[in-house]
Amino acid sequence: MRARRVAGLSLLLAVIVGGAAVGGGYGAWYWQWQRPIALTVPKVFEIERGMGIRQTLEQLQQQGIIASTWPYRAKAWLVPDRLRHLKAGEFALIPGMTPDQLIDKLSSDDVVTYGMTIPEGRTFAQMRALMDAQAKLEHRTASLSDAELMRQIGHEGMLPEGRFLPTTYRYHKGMSDITLYRQAFELMNSRLDEAWRKRDEGLPYRSPDEALVMASLVEMETGVPEERKAIAGVFVRRLGKGMRLQTDPAVAYGLKKNARTLTRADLTTPTPYNTYMNEGLPPTPIALPGQAALDAALHPAPGSALYFVATGNGGHRFSDSLEQHQQAVRDYLRVLRAGSSNSSH
Incomplete structure (x- = not known):
């Protein structure tokens, strides 16, 4: 009997000690878990x-x-x-x-996500360079041609210029650059479709693609938001009258030059984008137009102006007649000469 009692007490003690150990272990874990x-x-x-x-x-x-x-x-x-x-x-x-x-x-x-901003007015080549510079992206297109890239995003045979909406895109480490290209393409498509459905009546565009070309011209002609619709209005009226658009940014795009470095010889150099020599719109957009440029192309400002020229201070001066325009050009050249003279002193 005594041996049994001792054995029983030993077992009870073991249970108590074991329970205390388990309880103590759980308590230690719970304390750690709440910290x-x-x-x-x-x-x-x-x-x-x-x-x-x-x-x-x-x-x-x-x-x-x-x-x-x-x-x-x-x-x-x-x-x-x-x-x-x-x-x-x-x-x-x-x-x-x-x-x-x-x-x-x-x-x-x-x-964690990162932002990549595609500025308005950049070309597709500049967009590609910006995309390739994103260190956190998985780069699957860096070695592809433009045509191969368009095939990868599901639009084989389509020219890429102007087809991607310039805005800020978010991505996380390891995301494929193809995903961002698709997002930018689809966003431009949806914005263009919506703008086309809501367009003003009587515009000279035969398709949304032509409206996109016009938007790119507007984008590249001015950095002043208030002027976009006025410039679109000038271009629309010139198209309606059969006048050549004579827009320097298009000529520069065709020659792969900066518009500020164009010469008189450049204006007579034949390319599909020379709007001094060719009638109508260029064959493709010349840059990536933003939402405001799309809106301007499809809702141009009414008026009678057929010409515009830079003022020398960032804006443009609009004219109804060739005579007025020629005077505006002379005034602009005078501003340029004055600026050059002041900078030489």
Whole structure:
């Protein structure tokens, strides 16, 4: 009997001690789990493709984001699904996060994103250079020709100039540049379709494509927002009267030159884009027009002006007659000469 009592007491003691150990272990884990992570300053943490739970936890510890991996390994043992949904990507972490908030973050689609702005009036070649310079993108098109790139985004045979909307696009590390090209193409398509549906009556364009060409001319002729519709109005009236557009940016595009460096000889050099020699619109857009230029091309300002010339201070002077225009040109040249004279002193 006595031996049985001793054995029973030993078993009870073992149970008590074991329970205390388990309880103490759980208490230690729970205490650790309620504490904020070890991070003291904001940090971007990356889970690379192929990293498992163990490697991710080790990286978190090595980078000073968590003090120990064992509370997380215990959590994975207690709740197996809790850490099974970690995602690849860059995540912005902040001090004060709890372990649960950390896991939620690393299991979400809330990854760090970057902005890429395509300025209005850039050419497609300039857009490609800008895209290629984005270090966080996965570059699949850098070695492709324009035609091959258009095939990759599903528009084989289409010329790319003017077909991509200049605006700011967001992307995350590892996103393919093809994805951004598709987004920019589809956004321009939708904006052009909407603008075409709402266009003014009586415009001389036979298709949305021609309206896009006009928008690119407007985009390149002025950097003054208030002038866009007035310039579109001049071009529309000239088309209606059978007058050549005589727009320098188109000539420059055809010669791959800067419009400010054009010479008189350039204006008589035959290219498909020489609007001093050819009637009608150029064969393609000459740049990537923005939304405001699209709106101007499809809602030009009414009026009687058929000419415009730079004023020398960033804007343009509009004229109804050739005589008025010639006087405006003389005034502009006088401003240029005065500026040159002042700069030489």
